[in-house]
Amino acid sequence: MSGARDAILGRVERAVRTGRIPSAPPHDRDEDGGTRADGDARRGAPDSARLQERFVLEARALGVETYVEPTAAAVCDRLRTLIAGLRVLAWNPDGLPYDCGSIVDGALLGSSPRADQARAEVGITACHGAIAETGSLALVAGPGCSPTVSLLPPFHVALVRPEDLHERFIDFVTARADALAQSSNCTFVTGPSRTADIELSLTIGVHGPGRVAIVIGP
Amino acid sequence: MSGGFAQRAREALGNQQLHIALDRTTAQLVVRRAAGLASLEDADRVRDRARASKMQLLHTLADSLRAFEARLVENGARVHWAETAADANRIIVEIATKAGVRRVAKSKSMASEETHVNGAFERAGIGVVETDLGEYIVQLAGDRPSHIIMPIVHMTREQVGRVMAQRLAVPYSDDTQTLARYARAQLREEFLQADMGLTGANFGVVENGAICLVTNEGNARMVTTLPRVYVVLMGIEKLVPTMADLDRFLKLLARSATGQKLTAYTTLVRGPRRSGDDSGPDQMHVVLLDNGRSKILAGETAEILGCIRCGACLNACPVYRSVGGHAYGDVYPGPVGSIVTPGIRGLAPFAELPSASSLCGACREVCPVRLDIPRMLLALRHEAVEHTRQPAALRMGLKLFARVASRPRLYRAATAVVRRVLRSRARDGWIRRAPGMASGWTRFRDLKAPAAETFETAWRRRAAGRTS
Numbered sequence: 001m002s003g004a005r006d007a008i009l010g011r012v013e014r015a016v017r018t019g020r021i022p023s024a025p026p027h028d029r030d031e032d033g034g035t036r037a038d039g040d041a042r043r044g045a046p047d048s049a050r051l052q053e054r055f056v057l058e059a060r061a062l063g064v065e066t067y068v069e070p071t072a073a074a075v076c077d078r079l080r081t082l083i084a085g086l087r088v089l090a091w092n093p094d095g096l097p098y099d100c101g102s103i104v105d106g107a108l109l110g111s112s113p114r115a116d117q118a119r120a121e122v123g124i125t126a127c128h129g130a131i132a133e134t135g136s137l138a139l140v141a142g143p144g145c146s147p148t149v150s151l152l153p154p155f156h157v158a159l160v161r162p163e164d165l166h167e168r169f170i171d172f173v174t175a176r177a178d179a180l181a182q183s184s185n186c187t188f189v190t191g192p193s194r195t196a197d198i199e200l201s202l203t204i205g206v207h208g209p210g211r212v213a214i215v216i217g218p
Numbered sequence: 219m220s221g222g223f224a225q226r227a228r229e230a231l232g233n234q235q236l237h238i239a240l241d242r243t244t245a246q247l248v249v250r251r252a253a254g255l256a257s258l259e260d261a262d263r264v265r266d267r268a269r270a271s272k273m274q275l276l277h278t279l280a281d282s283l284r285a286f287e288a289r290l291v292e293n294g295a296r297v298h299w300a301e302t303a304a305d306a307n308r309i310i311v312e313i314a315t316k317a318g319v320r321r322v323a324k325s326k327s328m329a330s331e332e333t334h335v336n337g338a339f340e341r342a343g344i345g346v347v348e349t350d351l352g353e354y355i356v357q358l359a360g361d362r363p364s365h366i367i368m369p370i371v372h373m374t375r376e377q378v379g380r381v382m383a384q385r386l387a388v389p390y391s392d393d394t395q396t397l398a399r400y401a402r403a404q405l406r407e408e409f410l411q412a413d414m415g416l417t418g419a420n421f422g423v424v425e426n427g428a429i430c431l432v433t434n435e436g437n438a439r440m441v442t443t444l445p446r447v448y449v450v451l452m453g454i455e456k457l458v459p460t461m462a463d464l465d466r467f468l469k470l471l472a473r474s475a476t477g478q479k480l481t482a483y484t485t486l487v488r489g490p491r492r493s494g495d496d497s498g499p500d501q502m503h504v505v506l507l508d509n510g511r512s513k514i515l516a517g518e519t520a521e522i523l524g525c526i527r528c529g530a531c532l533n534a535c536p537v538y539r540s541v542g543g544h545a546y547g548d549v550y551p552g553p554v555g556s557i558v559t560p561g562i563r564g565l566a567p568f569a570e571l572p573s574a575s576s577l578c579g580a581c582r583e584v585c586p587v588r589l590d591i592p593r594m595l596l597a598l599r600h601e602a603v604e605h606t607r608q609p610a611a612l613r614m615g616l617k618l619f620a621r622v623a624s625r626p627r628l629y630r631a632a633t634a635v636v637r638r639v640l641r642s643r644a645r646d647g648w649i650r651r652a653p654g655m656a657s658g659w660t661r662f663r664d665l666k667a668p669a670a671e672t673f674e675t676a677w678r679r680r681a682a683g684r685t686s
């Protein structure tokens with residue numbers, strides 16, 4: 001195996017000496033080795049009301065239902081209404097904000113048998129971040145936070161706190177670098193599952209949830 | 219695969235179904251891409267920087283590969299190196315056999331199409347199913363994909379409905395929502411049964427060893443979450459240096475491919491499941507594939523390794539839009555395929571591909587990484603001509619022409635004869651089949667009949683008219 005490795009690396013090393021690889025103009029390179037994102041220089045600190053507004057706008061444009069609730073109790077009420085009568089799969093209750101844990105008491109969890117999880121009708125999660133620029137939810141896999149919850153059921157409800165909001169992908173990735181390093185899987189959910197494979201006609205809910213609702217609390 | 223590009227293109231041009239299907243999609247994708255790019259702040263700058271980071275990466279590819287490998291190992295993945303397609307397939311089948319895998323669920327991966335891994339699995343008695351909707355239909359139909367991101371762009375919804383009705387024993391439908399529901403039900407079982415997931419990689423991040431996968435359907439999430447073994451097959455060029463670069467490429471990829479701001483699901487995989495996790499694979503393997511890439515890197519077309527497989531150059535290409543993907547004869551169609559295919563499969567059998575372009579430059583215009591595709595096509599044409607001795611008739615013909623053209627009287631007499639012959643063959647001002655040396659031209663296109671008088675005589679006549 002190491003034979004192949006050395007052969008490939010050797011060929012690559014020789015190749016760059018003869019290959020016609022355009023050189024990158026210095027001003028296009030990242031001055032600081034690539035950690036700075038585009039347009040940083042003229043950016044001020046984003047204020048949280050504007051972030052939330054943008055997030056809601058982008059999520060709605062993707063076909064996500066969004067609810068902004070003034071109190072923890074209102075969040076719980078909203079959640080109860082959304083999941084009424086449905087078979088629930090959820091992140092572990094202690095990982096859900098606004099005391100919503102009690103609502104999912106007795107629900108299926110990421111540790112439940114796969115076949116049971118596959119029959120759930122709604123998945124309830126919090127999130128590790130919400131990206132305003134794209135309306136995305138960042139879900140980091142870990143104990144009590146199984147990716148199956150936001151994936152297997154046809155309906156996904158996510159609870160978002162204002163402090164979860166980040167302006168851009170790179171802001172989240174930088175702020176939560178430690179959490180990301182400790183996890184084997186981080187997924188950014190940007191709207192419902194979709195395809196346009198057949199004649200480009202938009203079709204919702206292929207493998208992942210076809211319906212996504214986001215409840216933002218105080 | 220029969221004949222060369224010319225023959226396949228001719229067949230494609232006569233295929234009415236194909237035209238309906240291609241028309242319905244490519245034009246729309248062009249519009250969506252333009253709208254998508256317009257929604258990107260500082261789009262030109264983002265493209266410049268994306269290009270710069272890819273080119274920089276290629277200059278230092280060996281070091282980047284070593285660093286990436288080290289991060290993968292830290293993350294708990296096993297790394298394998300494959301020099302050829304056959305090596306990659308052998309490695310992957312071996313991983314599967316060792317782990318007692320019986321069923322494999324695949325998420326869309328160009329690299330695995332390049333190596334034809336499905337055949338290798340089947341020969342080893344291992345079941346394999348494609349889970350991208352388009353690829354799944356391709357597999358059901360025993361067909362081949364014809365577009366990088368829209369595998370069944372060549373099929374109409376009616377054709378898809380017939381394939382599903384036949385192969386899945388479901389009622390015929392041409393409603394896409396219904397067809398997607400059929401696929402969801404079938405594939406859900408496959409995801410839950412599979413012991414192994416196989417994906418490509420849209421990007422590998424050098425700084426942290428993350429494998430980045432994007433899908434709109436969610437199939438890549440399924441195959442990285444549910445099966446107990448997870449294998450990534452990726453080309454050695456699919457790296458980006460940092461997460462900031464990744465951010466840029468994700469924005470460009472989604473917009474250039476479908477006009478979306480971000481693909482519905484972007485997943486970063488960093489190793490097998492960690493302790494305490496309820497899901498995720500027990501083992502993760504990454505197979506780094508060369509298969510001709512280091513050879514491409516050494517030559518005139520090295521730049522093509524910066525391609526992020528967005529498909530924009532296919533949609534923009536007037537040739538692709540007329541003949542579709544199958545005419546290109548291999549897994550990578552369109553302008554990018556005309557460069558990549560000769561690179562990994564050798565120029566000789568695909569020498570026609572670089573000429574399957576009018577060099578209009580539409581591909582370079584839309585390419586998010588600003589790859590100079592026309593320049594590379596020209597370089598390959600040059601190479602193809604250098605390596606093939608031109609036919610004797612052509613060499614003699616050119617000599618003869620040089621003689622005639624340098625003697626004015628002879629030239630005038632000769633062109634008069636040629637003009638008369640050609641005009642006698644024309645119908646409605648066009649010649650469909652020219653005689654003699656001109657026949658080469660009409661093999662691929664019609665020839666406009668020569669005007670009744672030559673430019674020279676017309677010029678003289680007018681000049682005379684003005685002075686009198």
Ligand code: SF4
Nearest residue numbers: 525526528529531585
């Ligand atoms: S060559 Fe450019 S436009 Fe074509 S698929 Fe690659 S990245 Fe996209």
